[in-house]
Amino acid sequence: MKKQKIQLIILLVFLIAVIAGYVGLKKYNDKKAADTAAAEDTSVTVTDFSADDVTKMNVVYGDSNLTFVQENGTWYDDADRTLDIDESKISTLISDLNNITSENSLDSPTLSDYGLDAPTQTMTLTTADNEYKFYIGASNDIINEYYFYVNDSSKVYTLPSATVSAFQITIDDYLAASTDATTATDATTATDATTATDATTATDATVQN
DSSP states (O other): OHHHHHHHHHHHHHHHHHHHHHHHHHHHHHHHHHHHHHHHOOOEEOOOOOGGGOOEEEEEETTEEEEEEEETTEEEETTOTTSOBOHHHHHHHHHHHTTOEESOEEESOOGGGGTOSSOSEEEEEEOSSOEEEEEEEEEETTTTEEEEEESSSSEEEEEEHHHHHHHOOOGGGGBOHHHHHHHHHHHHHHHHHHHHHHHHHHHHHHHHO
């Protein structure tokens, strides 16, 4: 009987040791994982504003200079308000510009070193209280990212090339599908009319001869 009690006590002590070891190991692994995640997450938030507050957007890229304005909940092309604009694409671009994060930042940069003294593209978002200007410069082919800054030049950041490509737009990228279809139909009609006119002219010439 005494021997059984001793065995039970030894088994209980062993079980407690196993549990304590498991708890200690789990805490160690959790802390290590948290430290690793903190070390790996070096990204910084560059922009943080309310996308719903934006009422005007200007995008300059190459020969394209687009300005969209929102009035009474509807977006228009400021240069031609008769155009049927795909408003979801404007909302997407504004959302993309919001909450931008970057894993690289440079303090007190010389803008010409990063192609930002003459930006390849600028974007401006306007709200009732603020204006956010985005400038995109040269690309870094080694990391496949572009240099950019927002509002002032105290810091320069990098953005993935895929993100920058989404900002390189023309008015055709913002026309609604119905507008594209109408444009295509008009072009086809014009071509058909020209062809018919040419055919009639040729026939008349033949008859006269």
